[in-house]
Amino acid sequence: MPEDIISLIQESVIQGRIYKDDEGMDEGMVGQPGVTELVESALASDLSIQSIITKGLSGGMNIVGQKFEAGEYFIPDMLASAEAVSAAMDILQPRLAASDIKTKGTIIVATVKDDLHDIGKNIVSILLRGAGYTVKDLGNNIDTQAIVDAVREEKPQFLGLSALLTSTMARMADVIQMLEQNGLRDQIKIIVGGAPVSEEFAKSIGADGYGADGFQALAVVEALTSGTEN
Amino acid sequence: MFVTDDRVAVDIEIDKEQVCHYIGYDGNHGMSARISSLIDDYAEHAHHLINPLYSYVIKNVEWARGSMALIDDSIIFKSQVVAQLLEHCSQVAILLVTIGKYLEETTSKLARDRLMLQATVLDAIGSDAVEKVADAVQDRIKEIAGTMGLVISRRFSPGYCDWNIGQQRMIFHALTGNTIGVRLTGECLMIPQKSISGIVGIGSSKKHIENYNPCKFCNKQDCPGRR
Numbered sequence: 530m531p532e533d534i535i536s537l538i539q540e541s542v543i544q545g546r547i548y549k550d551d552e553g554m555d556e557g558m559v560g561q562p563g564v565t566e567l568v569e570s571a572l573a574s575d576l577s578i579q580s581i582i583t584k585g586l587s588g589g590m591n592i593v594g595q596k597f598e599a600g601e602y603f604i605p606d607m608l609a610s611a612e613a614v615s616a617a618m619d620i621l622q623p624r625l626a627a628s629d630i631k632t633k634g635t636i637i638v639a640t641v642k643d644d645l646h647d648i649g650k651n652i653v654s655i656l657l658r659g660a661g662y663t664v665k666d667l668g669n670n671i672d673t674q675a676i677v678d679a680v681r682e683e684k685p686q687f688l689g690l691s692a693l694l695t696s697t698m699a700r701m702a703d704v705i706q707m708l709e710q711n712g713l714r715d716q717i718k719i720i721v722g723g724a725p726v727s728e729e730f731a732k733s734i735g736a737d738g739y740g741a742d743g744f745q746a747l748a749v750v751e752a753l754t755s756g757t758e759n
Numbered sequence: 760m761f762v763t764d765d766r767v768a769v770d771i772e773i774d775k776e777q778v779c780h781y782i783g784y785d786g787n788h789g790m791s792a793r794i795s796s797l798i799d800d801y802a803e804h805a806h807h808l809i810n811p812l813y814s815y816v817i818k819n820v821e822w823a824r825g826s827m828a829l830i831d832d833s834i835i836f837k838s839q840v841v842a843q844l845l846e847h848c849s850q851v852a853i854l855l856v857t858i859g860k861y862l863e864e865t866t867s868k869l870a871r872d873r874l875m876l877q878a879t880v881l882d883a884i885g886s887d888a889v890e891k892v893a894d895a896v897q898d899r900i901k902e903i904a905g906t907m908g909l910v911i912s913r914r915f916s917p918g919y920c921d922w923n924i925g926q927q928r929m930i931f932h933a934l935t936g937n938t939i940g941v942r943l944t945g946e947c948l949m950i951p952q953k954s955i956s957g958i959v960g961i962g963s964s965k966k967h968i969e970n971y972n973p974c975k976f977c978n979k980q981d982c983p984g985r986r
Contacts, residue, residue: 545793545876552793604783605794608876615873643946650868650877696924696946 535585538617541567542589543596545609547616554606565611568620579635582661585605586614590659594744607743608652633661633754636687639676640669641700646693649723652743653689659741660747662687673703680713687750690736692723701726702734718753722746769811769895771888773802781883794938797880805884810859811892812939815900817852817961820845826921834933838922840973841958844912847966852900852911852932856892857941857954858885891954893955904961912960912968917947920973924948930956 541564544553548563562570564586571581577674594609596602602610625632638654640647647669654664667679680688688708692698706712718737721730731739738753740746776786778798784790792866823845828836830851836842845851862885869878888948893914901911918924927947931938949956962968974986 545791552791552796554791556792558801594826598784601787603790605876605879606791608879609791609793612874612876643944643948645944645948645950645952647870648875648882651878655875694924694946715986717809 532585533575534567534574535580535588537562538564538567538571538581538585539589539592542586542610542613543592545606545613547613554609560722564617564618568617572620572624578621578628579607579630581621587660590614590656590679594747597744604652611652611655612661614656618658618679632663634686635663635665635683636664636689636750637667637676637679637685638685638689638691639667639671639679640691640693641697641704642670642672642692643700644692644697645669646723647691649693649743650689650691653691653722653746656743656747657689657750660751662730662750667746673700673707676704677707677711677713680708680717681711685717687718687753688696689720689722689746689750691721692726695725698723698725698730701736705735718744720749720753768815769892771806771809771811771891773805773884773887774891775799775802775860777887777890778802778880778883781886781942785978794876794880794892796879798884801877801880801884805862805888808865808881808883809888809984810861811855811856812859813854813892813896814934814937814939815896816855816935817850817900817903818933820848821849823848830933835927836922836929836958837893838920838926840920841915841922843962843973844968844971844982847968847971848912848960848962849909850961852959852961853930853957854893854896854900854914854959855894855930855934855941855956856889857939857942857949857951858889858892859953860951860965862888863951863953877890884986889953889955893957897959900959900961907961908963909961910964910969912962912971913986914955914957914959916957916960919973920977927956930958 544558546553546563547565549566551563552559595609597607636657638650640650654666657664690701720738721736722740728739738749740749775798821829823842826839826842828842828845866878866881884934895915904911917926927943941949960968972986
């Protein structure tokens, strides 16, 4: 039953299971199909890519997000689910590229100059990919000029900046300033995050949004995409 | 795993509970079988990726007051927290430890391959391992202090409390070139990142330095390093 497959895809995302041999959040899941086998079945049953992504994968991640907010799921659980989505997207990507379905948008992410921390940025990246965005990850310790050049060349809708140190968070302001000087600021929405960063800091440097964790960053990007952000 | 010389034996036994804490579990919730077995697998095999190295020196405290301490004529530590400790210490051990670059190279490769769960678990194992190396060196410093009838304080590192991270340079200066392959970036971050630098105060038990805890006088209730 096609709808059953979608529900099973959603459940396999919640369980963070990629292959049938994987264990899940709950006991006794080994042997049941994982998200990759289910996505192949869904495609063989001619289910639309859009419903696999929106109802199955994104639907599953939405529930994971709720569980994370409620304190039922922790970062590793969320990562297991996001990896399941990522594995499913690897199967769907070639068909997606051949179809007229567009991704939700492109986001460039980077950890600013002199900061080597990238786990938080990577978590945000994987969640954004799972939610249907195209993510271009520049890496860590990225020059302000290199970030501005990437924005000019890639023309993304969003720029996500990360910093873990009080000594490097000021580089975020440098990036925004240089984007303004180059006439690029109005073309993109800028989201900032990282341990020392706050909502107040984000506002003070002229960023469009702040994400305290991966799901909040995703929520801010989604809100900015739909124009519901205040 | 053991690293031995005539001074320190480092036995790195990965603490699963601590790894769980590093990756975000709060201790009150059970984890999935998948993540539990992933931690076990990486913890069992991580010793191939860990190359513990250390360096330390013990120097005399010349004087300490206010927010400044002078060590051995050329080392100046600027921090009220450190100066308040060293005011009651006759000597200070300055230490640097690392687990080398292999674990974080593997973590980076996992992240590049978008295996973020595995990367996060391995990174946490590295954090636990480097703490274990620092603890072993600190234990050795405690033994040395003991032979002189002295006791040691907790460990303090630049970048915590009011001790500016820029003072890493002073720690590296104190080690007179024996920096075990660890280097500082322009912002004074250490590479490999799984490295710990810091000081341990040494003094008489009458000065109560074992219990010195600057958190008692600090209002930053949300500080992640609060003790």
